[in-house]
Amino acid sequence: MVKIALVGCGVEYSGILKEVEKAALTFGAEIILPDIDLDYIEESYLKFGFSAQSPNLKLMIARAMSIVEGRTKADAVFVCTCFRCAEGALIRNEVRRFIQQNSHIPVVTYSFTEKTKADELFIRMEALVTTVARRSILAREKQEGLTMGIDSGSTTTKVVLMENNKVIGTGWTATKDIMESVNIAAADAFGETGYGWDDIDGIGTTGYGRLTIGKKLNAELIQEEISVNAKGAVYLADKQRGEATVLDIGGMDNKVITVNNGIPDNFTMGGICAGASGRFLDLTSRRLDVDITELGPLAVKGNYRNATLNSYCIVFGIQDLVTTLAAGGSKEDVADAACHSVAQQVYEQQLQEIDIREPLIQVGGTSLISGLVEAVSDILGGIEIIVPDYSQHIGAVGSALLVSGLGNRNNQ
Template sequence: MSEKDQVLIALVSCGSEYAGVQKELENAASTLNAKLVYPEMDVASLDTIGMDFGLEVASPDLKLMMARAKAVVEGVAKVDGVFVTSCFRCAEAAIVRNEIRRYIFQNSGLPVISYSFTERTTAATLLTRLEALTTIARRKHLLAREHQVGITAGIDSGSTTTKAVVMKDDEILGEGWVPTIKVLESADSALQQALDQAGMKREDLQAIGTTGYGRLLIGEHLNSDLVQEEITLNTKCAVYLAGKQQGSATVIDIGGMDNKAISVQDGIPGMFTMGGICAGASGLFLEMTSKRLGVEIT
């Protein structure tokens, strides 16, 4: 990928250097041909920055976060997206992080993601979050499309289940759904289920797309035409099925190991947050708990 395709991401953070996460952020960005940008701001503005947000904080680092967010909105830093992050241990930072996310999204229209890190956060953990930002920047035209054309298949390799669907000209012809046991075998099985239901063979497919945690492995295995992270794809799928591709929408995705809340405008994700510290409300936890309680949740 050439340098001209490089995506610029404003990093609005607190504590990433002290927690040792800064290097992980840089490594994840480098993998995606993205560059982290640190917005310049007027130091004098730190004394009054709370007035812009209606939120007074004592921490100089949190004030710095707010000042950098304002610099992004004012166009001081020319970027394609914003990554807002702070340590999960700080309750005040969680409030500031949420306000910054809302402030940037409402006043700039830039895609923005919020995330709370731990001392153990790695580049691999950050990759999906940053990849979603780069996807929106690079593939906005694709996300804006409202109709499916031709014969295509999509495979979602999740942490607990693998799903597949075969479509033709906006119509779902076949579906497959199997537990994720062995990533490649589960993908082959789900795809075959969908093909059998559609009455087709793999040679009939004009294109294949993969997403989910196993997307890269399956993408190489099937020689996929499109490999894309699940945040943007699941969002597009949700608004497509709900008939909400125009206007504002909110998508809540409860996955096997994490949860996502995404604000959408005209089919394109704009502001999203993704859990990752605790799996207490994840799909797998809810599924196991419902079985123990004998409560149906599907």
């Protein structure tokens, strides 16, 4: 059983410890709490060198130190603090960085509320377990045979057909009925390839609908999108060796993943505010009466400084953009303001929690919005961002790649 060390503040008395344990157990993992004595707390705090006023945060630091120094044996670490505590947020990030810099143990961070439930933690726990238990699968660098990858997202369903390390077919449709959407996208992917369902060697699924689809299609691989997206990104960007950072601004949540030799070693997710997601850009394009594919080029021509946007909220943000248009503002400036608003929020909520390792690979459907890619680069000081071919199909590509070699269903 995979052992996940819980390094947090307030978890025990906030009432969410059982939820964390339940989430871990769902994926065959066990939560352990590093056992620390009082003398070691003070010793660790002095070594750590970061001031903390709360005794619970000092205990958190000591638990992190015990993992790094080998006193606590853990396969992965879950670092969390209450979202209400500003000091906790600082310590959480420093603890995460400390463990990463001084060990090879995968880490994930989380900001919890008193109402956090187990299912909200599923993807994080599954990703941690996957990184530990399926390391050999994640090390795969070449696709073989004929495989299908399915990414059932909150907004769209993507299907990719790969043969002998090449993408030979793709399909994309809006997610409505889960299986119907898969069949529509799969029909597009098969297209003129001459292949059908009976020819496929293996099927991999990811995304929100992965469990349902995997069960219906008897998929050989059912895997969360953190490891799958990371693998697909570095594969398509030809950055499977060395370090990289993957950014996926999705329709429901956002992911920032750091990768080392093709294997994710840290990530952060967000999904609290729709104003920081692709949903805001979709609403903006509708308000501007342009197709979402036109929003990027429109934004590149604009100047966000000319548009008033005083709120990050998706509701009030749209109202601000409407006000700008009513005052004679241009569509170009409004489009650019929307892109910069999303990019700024992603930076404040997530990119600051991660030590960005270049190159930065931007993926997902929003990576096709050139104005957003430019805005992210601008906020990060002008760094180069790679948007690989098939970036919008990243989860499906990752699934098709990883399922390769897990067995040929036609020989069973």
